[in-house]
Amino acid sequence: MRDPDQIHRLLDETVRRERGWLISSLVARLGPAQMDLAQDVAQDAIVKALSTWPYKGIPDNPRAWLRRVAGNAAIDRIRRSVRELGLEESWDLTAPDEDIITPSLSDPELDLMILCCDPNLSAQDQLTLALKTVCGFTAAETGALLFLKEDALSQRLARAKRHLRTLSGDLARYPTRFALKQRLPRLLKIIYLMYSWGYLPRRGKDLVREDLCREAIRLSEGLMLHAPEAAPGHHALHALLLFQSARTPARFDDTGQLITLEQQDRTRWDQAMIREGFEHLEASRASPVLTRYHFEAGIASIHAQAKHWSKTDWPQISRLYELLNAHARSPATKVNWAVSLILQDALDDAQALLDEVGAEKVAVNFTGWHLAQQKLADARGDAAGAKAALAKARTCMNSDAVDQYLAQQWQLYADGA
Amino acid sequence: MPKFVLMLPHKPNRYTDIPEAEFMDLMKDYIGWVEEMSAKGKYVSGEKLNADAGKIVTNTSGAIEVHDGPFAEVAEILGGYMVINAADYDEAVEIARSHPHMKHNETIIIRQTDPAADD
Numbered sequence: 001m002r003d004p005d006q007i008h009r010l011l012d013e014t015v016r017r018e019r020g021w022l023i024s025s026l027v028a029r030l031g032p033a034q035m036d037l038a039q040d041v042a043q044d045a046i047v048k049a050l051s052t053w054p055y056k057g058i059p060d061n062p063r064a065w066l067r068r069v070a071g072n073a074a075i076d077r078i079r080r081s082v083r084e085l086g087l088e089e090s091w092d093l094t095a096p097d098e099d100i101i102t103p104s105l106s107d108p109e110l111d112l113m114i115l116c117c118d119p120n121l122s123a124q125d126q127l128t129l130a131l132k133t134v135c136g137f138t139a140a141e142t143g144a145l146l147f148l149k150e151d152a153l154s155q156r157l158a159r160a161k162r163h164l165r166t167l168s169g170d171l172a173r174y175p176t177r178f179a180l181k182q183r184l185p186r187l188l189k190i191i192y193l194m195y196s197w198g199y200l201p202r203r204g205k206d207l208v209r210e211d212l213c214r215e216a217i218r219l220s221e222g223l224m225l226h227a228p229e230a231a232p233g234h235h236a237l238h239a240l241l242l243f244q245s246a247r248t249p250a251r252f253d254d255t256g257q258l259i260t261l262e263q264q265d266r267t268r269w270d271q272a273m274i275r276e277g278f279e280h281l282e283a284s285r286a287s288p289v290l291t292r293y294h295f296e297a298g299i300a301s302i303h304a305q306a307k308h309w310s311k312t313d314w315p316q317i318s319r320l321y322e323l324l325n326a327h328a329r330s331p332a333t334k335v336n337w338a339v340s341l342i343l344q345d346a347l348d349d350a351q352a353l354l355d356e357v358g359a360e361k362v363a364v365n366f367t368g369w370h371l372a373q374q375k376l377a378d379a380r381g382d383a384a385g386a387k388a389a390l391a392k393a394r395t396c397m398n399s400d401a402v403d404q405y406l407a408q409q410w411q412l413y414a415d416g417a
Numbered sequence: 418m419p420k421f422v423l424m425l426p427h428k429p430n431r432y433t434d435i436p437e438a439e440f441m442d443l444m445k446d447y448i449g450w451v452e453e454m455s456a457k458g459k460y461v462s463g464e465k466l467n468a469d470a471g472k473i474v475t476n477t478s479g480a481i482e483v484h485d486g487p488f489a490e491v492a493e494i495l496g497g498y499m500v501i502n503a504a505d506y507d508e509a510v511e512i513a514r515s516h517p518h519m520k521h522n523e524t525i526i527i528r529q530t531d532p533a534a535d536d
Contacts (some may be wrong), residue, residue, distance in 0.1 A: 007449040015441070047437060054447030055463035055497050057455050140438060 007058070009236070009242075014062050015046055015213065022046075024108035029114075032115055032164040035133065045069060081293030109134050110226055119184035121160055127184060128153065129160040129192050135194075135215050135373065146197070184231035187223065188293070191216045195241055198377035200399070208223045210248070218242050233291030235284035240293055242277035242301035246270040258405040262309045274304045314343045335368045342375050350376055367396040367406075387413050418502045420461060421509040425518050429468075445495065446517035454501065456471040458510060463499035469513040500530075 019042050026038035039205050049069045059065035115128045124146075131142045143153040192247045198212030221237050224230070250268040253259055298320045304313040321337030334353050341350035354372055363369045370393035377385035390413070432440055454460035471486035503509040506529065513525045 007452055008445050011445050012446065043437070047440065050434075050441055050444040050448075052465055053463045054444055055499065057451045057460070058448060112485055138438065 007224055010058075010062075011050075015052075016138075016141075016211075018136065019043065019046055020109060020134050023133045023136065024112040027112050027115070028108040032167050035109040035164055045072075074350050085261060108220075110222055113190070113223075114180060114183050115164065116160075117183040117190065118160075118163065119182070119186070120163055122155070123189060123193070125156050125160045127190050128156045130190050132157060134219070148403065156340050157220065180227070181231075183232070184223075184227070187239050188234055188291075191220050191223075191241075192237060192293070194219070195244070199244055212217070213241075213245060213248075217245065222247045230283070230287070232287045232289045233293040235280045235287065236291060236293035236297040239277045239280035239284060240297040242273045242280065243297065243304045246273035246277065246304065252401070253314070256401065257408070258401040261406070266307065269304070277301065277304065281417055290327065292324060292328050295320050295327060296309070299324075312343075318344065318346075331360055331362050331366060332368060335366070339372050339375060342372070342379050345379070347376060347379055364392075365396050365400055367393045367402065371394065418504065419484065420530045420531060420534055421501050421503050421506075422528045423499045423501060423509075423513055423516065423518075424528070425496045425498065425522070426524050426526065427496045427522045428492070429494050431522065432468075443517070443521050450517050451499075451513070454512070458500050460502070461500040461502060463497060465497040466495055467469075468494065468496075 015166075022042035022045060023035075023038045026037060026041055028036060032184070033145065052069070053059075056214050109154065113130055115135050116126050116134065118126070121129070128142060128146060128148070131137045131146070132139065139150070139153060139157075142148070143150055146153070147248045148156070158183075195213055195216035197210040198214075198216060217238075220234070220241060224234065224238060227234075233248060246269045247261070247264065249270060250264040250266065251259055277297075277300065281301055284294055284297065287294070299317055302313050302320075318337060318340040321333055321340060324335045334357050338350040338353040338357075341347075341353070350372075354376060355371065357363050357369055374386045374389035374393065377383075377389055390409055394403070394410065432443075438469055438473050451460055451463070469486075474487055475484065478509045498508055501509065501512055508529070509529070510526050511519075513519065513527055516525060
C-alpha cells in the first residue's frame, strides 16, 4: 500500500515532470514568444487531470494518462488562439514519440533548455527560467529553491520572458548547431548550479533537495543522449554528479544528522554509480579543453577510490585543487586546497592560503573558511583558537543540517574533549 | 458485499475561489484516500460530475420537456459520487469519517444500493 506521503511525492514529481515536458513541447510548437501561453496551457491541463484522479485513482500509467488529458486540454486552449497565431488547425500532442519536427536535439526539453541559456541573460536568470519552465517547478517552488522572494522571482522571470519575446522565427525555436555549440557550456553550468543547489542546500531544513539533484542528472543524461557531440567537459561534469550522488546514502544518519565525508560509512556508497562515474571520467579525457569539471571530477574520483578517509591520496588532491584554482580562482577552492594541505601536515602552506582568503570580504561569512581555520588550529594544538574559529562558523548562515552539525562539534568542546 | 454510494456535495464556489496550489493540494488528499481505499478493497468506482448546470428532462405536461438545471441558486452542488464496499451503514459511516471530503467540505450523503441488485 502506498502511504499518503508517498502518494503526494509521486504526484508532485509526476506533475512537475509533465509540466516541464508540456511547456517544452508547446514552446517548440509555438515559439519562445508564447512562453506564457505554454505555461498557462500546461497548468490548465494538469489541473484538469488532478481534478479527475480523485474519482478514478491514479492511472496505471499516470504519465501517459496525463499526457493524453493534457494534450486535449492544450489543443482546446490553443484552438482559440489558432488564428491569431497563424497555426495549423491540427496537431497532435498526444504522441510524444512522434513529436519531432527536426529540432536540433530531437528533444523539446533540451531545446527549451538551450533557449533559456541565452547569452543576454544572467546565469541566475537562466537558471530561474530553466527551473520554472523545463523542470516544471511552480513559481513558489522555484522561489524556495533559489531563496528568492516572490517579487524578485517574478521580476527575474518577466525580464527573461521579455527578452525571449523579442526573439522570433525558426532559429529561435530550434537552436542552430552554432547556437548549440555556443550555449552548451552555459547549459552545463546550469546543470552544475542546479546540482549544487540540490546537494548542499544553503538554508532551511532540507538536508538535500533530491528532486533537484535528480533533475540535474536527468538533464545531463538527456543532453548526453541527444547532443550531436559531447560538449567539452560534459563527461567530466557527469562523472562529478555521479561521484557526488554515490555518497548520498551515507551522508545522513537515521536522525537526519549530517555525516561529513571523513565519518561516512563508505560501504554505503553506491558502487554502480561510482563505476559509471569512472567511465565518464575516462571519456572526459577526449575533451579538447580542460574545464573546472575535469578537476572537480578528478578530486571526487580520488575520494571515491579511497577505502577510508585516512587512505585518501591527499597530495594528488592538493595538486588538483591547485590546478583548479589556477583555472578558476575562488575562495572555496583555496579553502579546500588548504584543508588537503593540513591533512598532509603542510601547515604553513595551508596558513598562507587561508590568510589569502581571509583578506577577502567573503571570508567572514564563509563557514568553510572558519572550519578550515579550526582544523588548522587543531593541528597546531591551539585548542582556544580552534574553539574561536568554530564559534565564528556558527554565526554564518547555514542550512539547519549544517547548524546541527556545528552545534554537535561545539558540544564536544563543552564536554571537554 | 453491500455497496454504498457516497455523494460529495460542495459549495458552488468551493474550488473556484482558492489559489490553484491549494486546489492541487486538496486533490492530492482525495487521490491519496482513493488509493488507500482501493488498496483495502473498499473502493469500487466513482465519477466526477461537471460543474455546469446540467439538464432536467420532464414529462409532467404530457410531453417531454428539457430544462436547464437549477444549480445557479442552490447552496451546494454535487461534485461527484463514489461507490464503496462496506458491511453495513456503520462501516460506511466509518469510511466516510476518514474521507478527505470531511476535512475540506461539510457534507457526505450515504445511500446503500439495493442489495438485490448486487451480484
